[in-house]
Amino acid sequence: MTSASLPYNEHHQETPETGVRLRVEVDRAAREPITALFVTAVFWLLLGSVLALVSSIKMHMPGFLADAAWLTFGRVRPGHLDTVIYGWASASSMGAGLWMMSRLCRAPIRYRRLLLASAALWNVGNAIGLVGVLAGWSTSVEWLEYPPLAALVLTVAFLPVMVEAVSMVRRRQPGHVYVSQWYILAGIFWFPWLYATAQVLIFWHPVSGPAQPPVNWWFAHNVLGLWFTPVGLAAAYYFIPKIIGKPLHSYYLSMVGFWSLAFFYAWNGMHHLIGGPFPAWLISVSVVASVMMFVPVITVAVNHHLTMRGSFGALRWSPTLRFVVFAAMSYTLVSFQGSLMAIRSLNRLTHFTHYTIAHAHLGMYAFVTMMMFGAIYYIVPRLTGREWPSATAIKAHFWLCAIGVIFYWLELSIGGFLQGLALLDEKVPFIATVKLTLPYLELRSLAGCMMTLGHFIFAWSLWRVLAGHTAATGKATLLAPQPA
Amino acid sequence: MNHFRIVFLGFLLTFASAWVGLAVLPSRYFATLPFAHDPATGAELPPPLEPLAQRGAQVYLANGCIYCHSQQVRPADAGSDIARGWGQRRTVARDYLRDRIAVMGTMRTGPDLSNIGVRNPSDAWHLLHLYNPQITSPGSIMPPFRFLFDKVKAGPEPRLDALSLPPQESTPGYDIIPNADARALVAYLKSLRRSSYNLPEEPLPD
Numbered sequence: 001m002t003s004a005s006l007p008y009n010e011h012h013q014e015t016p017e018t019g020v021r022l023r024v025e026v027d028r029a030a031r032e033p034i035t036a037l038f039v040t041a042v043f044w045l046l047l048g049s050v051l052a053l054v055s056s057i058k059m060h061m062p063g064f065l066a067d068a069a070w071l072t073f074g075r076v077r078p079g080h081l082d083t084v085i086y087g088w089a090s091a092s093s094m095g096a097g098l099w100m101m102s103r104l105c106r107a108p109i110r111y112r113r114l115l116l117a118s119a120a121l122w123n124v125g126n127a128i129g130l131v132g133v134l135a136g137w138s139t140s141v142e143w144l145e146y147p148p149l150a151a152l153v154l155t156v157a158f159l160p161v162m163v164e165a166v167s168m169v170r171r172r173q174p175g176h177v178y179v180s181q182w183y184i185l186a187g188i189f190w191f192p193w194l195y196a197t198a199q200v201l202i203f204w205h206p207v208s209g210p211a212q213p214p215v216n217w218w219f220a221h222n223v224l225g226l227w228f229t230p231v232g233l234a235a236a237y238y239f240i241p242k243i244i245g246k247p248l249h250s251y252y253l254s255m256v257g258f259w260s261l262a263f264f265y266a267w268n269g270m271h272h273l274i275g276g277p278f279p280a281w282l283i284s285v286s287v288v289a290s291v292m293m294f295v296p297v298i299t300v301a302v303n304h305h306l307t308m309r310g311s312f313g314a315l316r317w318s319p320t321l322r323f324v325v326f327a328a329m330s331y332t333l334v335s336f337q338g339s340l341m342a343i344r345s346l347n348r349l350t351h352f353t354h355y356t357i358a359h360a361h362l363g364m365y366a367f368v369t370m371m372m373f374g375a376i377y378y379i380v381p382r383l384t385g386r387e388w389p390s391a392t393a394i395k396a397h398f399w400l401c402a403i404g405v406i407f408y409w410l411e412l413s414i415g416g417f418l419q420g421l422a423l424l425d426e427k428v429p430f431i432a433t434v435k436l437t438l439p440y441l442e443l444r445s446l447a448g449c450m451m452t453l454g455h456f457i458f459a460w461s462l463w464r465v466l467a468g469h470t471a472a473t474g475k476a477t478l479l480a481p482q483p484a
Numbered sequence: 485m486n487h488f489r490i491v492f493l494g495f496l497l498t499f500a501s502a503w504v505g506l507a508v509l510p511s512r513y514f515a516t517l518p519f520a521h522d523p524a525t526g527a528e529l530p531p532p533l534e535p536l537a538q539r540g541a542q543v544y545l546a547n548g549c550i551y552c553h554s555q556q557v558r559p560a561d562a563g564s565d566i567a568r569g570w571g572q573r574r575t576v577a578r579d580y581l582r583d584r585i586a587v588m589g590t591m592r593t594g595p596d597l598s599n600i601g602v603r604n605p606s607d608a609w610h611l612l613h614l615y616n617p618q619i620t621s622p623g624s625i626m627p628p629f630r631f632l633f634d635k636v637k638a639g640p641e642p643r644l645d646a647l648s649l650p651p652q653e654s655t656p657g658y659d660i661i662p663n664a665d666a667r668a669l670v671a672y673l674k675s676l677r678r679s680s681y682n683l684p685e686e687p688l689p690d
Contacts, residue, residue, distance in 0.1 A: 001501045018565065036542035059593070062617070062627045069631040074548020140587060169488055177488070185488075186495045193499065201511060202585075211514040218506040262495065266502030275558035276588060282510060310622035347561055352554060352592035423592060428566035430595050431623050437593075438625070 008092040022106050023382075029108035030099050032381045034113035036377055037095030039466070040123050042459050043175055044087020045369075047130075049079035049452040060441040078278045079133045083141065086154060086221070087126040089368055090191075091119070093231040095160050096375040099383075100238050101165055104181050105172035111164050118160040131374025141212070143220035146202040148271030151195065152218045156194050177255040180234035182433045186262065187230035194222050210273035211271055211294055213377040214282060221269035224363055228330075229265070232371040233257075233300060234302060236328040239378060240307055243321045244314050249306035257381050261296035264289045271342035274351060290342030296303035297335040304328050304463035319394045326402055335357065354437060365451070366405045373397070373458065381473050387478040389464040393457050395479055400454030410448035415440025501581045514577055520683050529683065533675055540672025541648055541666045547604075552626070556590030557679050570596040571679035576686045579678045583602060586686050594626055598678040610664050610670040611647055615684065632666035635659070 022215060055077040057064050065071045095326065102109055129146030132138070137147045144151070165188045169181070174434055198219035201207050241248050248254060270278070270286030308325065315322050341350050350356060377394065381387050387395060415437050422433040464470050518616065520529040544550075544668070556570035565571065575598055581588045587643065589596075612619050615633055619628040638659045646659035654660070662670075682688050 058627060059625060062625050066627045067630055069547075071625045072547055072629070072631070074551055075546075077551050078548055120543040127636075136546035138548060140548060140550050140585060142550070142590065146627070182491060185492075189492075189495055190499055193503075197503065197507060201507060204585070207511040208517065209580035209586040210577035211511045211515065212583075212586045213588050214510040215507050218502070222502075237520070259494065266499055267505065269506055272590060275590075276556050277560040277579065278510070279513065279572070285505065305575060342561075351563075352590065354593075358588065402581045424564050426564040430568070431621065433624055434593065435623055440627075 035097045036119035041091035048084035056445045075352040092372040097231045105168040107168040107171035114160040115247035121157035137435045163341040180238045183230040183234035191227040228368045235375045239324045244311035255304040257299040264292040274347045301332040317480040317482045320374045320378040327371035334362040349420040353416040354398035354421040362409045386465045387471045389470045397454045398456045400450045404450035411443045497560045536671040540668035552593035555598045556588045559573040573679045601674040601676045614617040634661045
């Protein structure tokens with residue numbers, strides 16, 4: 001066992017007392033900016049969930065809220081996508097990423113005011129973006145629907161996060177660097193590069209029409225693969241050993257996992273364009289890279305599983321671990337599914353169907369979102385000095401969202417699969433391919449209601465903590481008694 | 485590994501390789517793709533859009549038609565697109581040279597629209613369909629776009645641009661008139677004839 005297998009401090013200059021003092025100092029400096037990012041994130045999560053539900057209901061009740069232009073399906077749906085991507089998932093990743101980085105570098109946040117401004121500006125960017133999309137200025141480029149002005153504001157708002165992350169790395173105390181630090185630093189650099197490049201090549205200095213979809217899907221796939229995934233995996237690597245109090249199974253596997261992800265994931269995006277009017281090499285390179293994703297995914301899954309082995313009992317009492325392990329397992333599942341969906345013969349069936357939508361939610365929700373819930377449950381009491389109000393509320397949040405998203409994924413995958421079969425058979429009239437999906441679209445609204453209810457319970461808990469209505473930290477809110 | 489500089493170089497190189505491969509190279513590859521020419525008339529292919537259709541393309545983007553409708557025809561061995569009559573040939577890169585935003589799409593909750601202008605060139609059909617898809621396509625889950633129409637008091641003379649609605653849809657004494665966005669959108673839809681002409685790299689079937 002080397003100290004590099006530990007997400008916490010085991011190095012020579014530190015006694016337990018100085019370690020505790022440092023952690024207190026780190027959390028005190030992080031208190032305002034990280035709390036601001038989390039509150040921002042949860043606000044957009046609630047709004048994004050309502051937009052999601054409205055879009056979902058519209059798919060089986062097309063007359064629902066149909067008479068106002070700003071509420072038409074084709075505006076509410078991108079409104080949902082962009083608010084949950086930028087408003088919720090990015091803001092919570094910025095918060096959780098910076099906090100973990102600060103703890104791991106043992107370097108308190110230095111640019112507190114700058115980061116507070118960044119959180120405020122992040123809200124401004126999202127507000128401009130959502131209003132723009134609903135007002136009819138959506139770009140209709142998937143995952144980049146916010147008008148370019150909003151994207152500019154978001155890019156500027158992100159810069160302080162980069163500056164702070166670099167500053168933490170430079171100030172880090174001597175000792176081994178833990179794998180989470182790599183993932184976070186990489187993600188914090190990759191995201192603005194991706195976002196700015198995609199904006200420039202599609203809107204500011206547009207490339208010709210046929211070159212846009214490759215740029216679009218290079219961005220849209222990598223924003224998951226090289227931004228949400230690195231921060232999500234950093235959280236899994238951080239919280240699993242931390243909570244069960246055991247070192248990571250293998251430092252070397254974590255390195256293999258990191259570099260194979262960096263190398264293969266970046267090349268994945270073109271599998272969204274299979275069958276499209278593009279050179280064969282462009283598609284093939286992504287199909288190959290997608291299948292190669294088995295390497296980082298299996299490596300990470302094995303490493304996490306062997307770390308967890310013998311400690312699964314902790315899932316009974318630890319709120320964070322429950323969310324994090326659920327998310328880590330979903331990551332394995334969604335990645336396996338994604339690699340298979342990139343194979344041409346299967347893609348022929350799933351392309352253009354709800355199967356893809358189900359897959360996207362397994363990634364962005366069951367993995368990324370659940371991971372961020374877990375991280376927030378851990379971090380907020382340390383920032384605020386207050387415990388969560390109720391174990392029952394946390395359990396309700398977990399089960400509503402976990403059952404909700406698994407049900408969403410399963411039933412919509414079946415619906416999408418049947419839709420794909422019907423679409424491939426030209427003897428099936430098109431309208432029949434629409435009608436057969438209706439029950440699955442209705443069930444999806446049910447799943448969406450469960451998840452949205454979970455989010456409101458989560459927001460209620462957070463509000464209680466921030467309003468100071470809950471007990472001071474000391475006795476953690478656990479889901480079950482922790483065995484001695 | 486404690487050499488963050490080397491690690492950082494790794495971040496840059498892995499990322500930059502894919503950035504060059506998937507974003508920069510395709511952009512350069514397509515940047516020099518010229519228009520084709522119709523051998524009979526010498527006209528440029530794909531043909532330019534009329535100004536009204538250009539405005540319609542904007543309405544198409546603003547209202548997110550792309551979330552349910554694709555605009556690409558896959559080759560015969562990659563799907564039923566051609567068998568369903570969505571195009572006579574697959575679409576190729578050159579078919580999108582005129583697009584300010586290329587809306588190839590990723591969903592087929594509704595049918596592909598690459599050649600909707602060939603399949604259905606009727607203004608009246610498109611307007612009725614936009615006003616209430618149930619009139620023309622019973623069972624459709626497309627939302628009605630009534631906000632693209634104005635309801636005006638009927639005058640003594642019947643208006644030529646009023647929709648001819650079935651009795652259960654109309655209000656006596658009122659006409660339903662498509663607004664400028666609706667007319668532009670229909671012009672755009674009718675202009676969609678992406679794989680209806682010969683290209684040297686992808687001729688129409690005989």
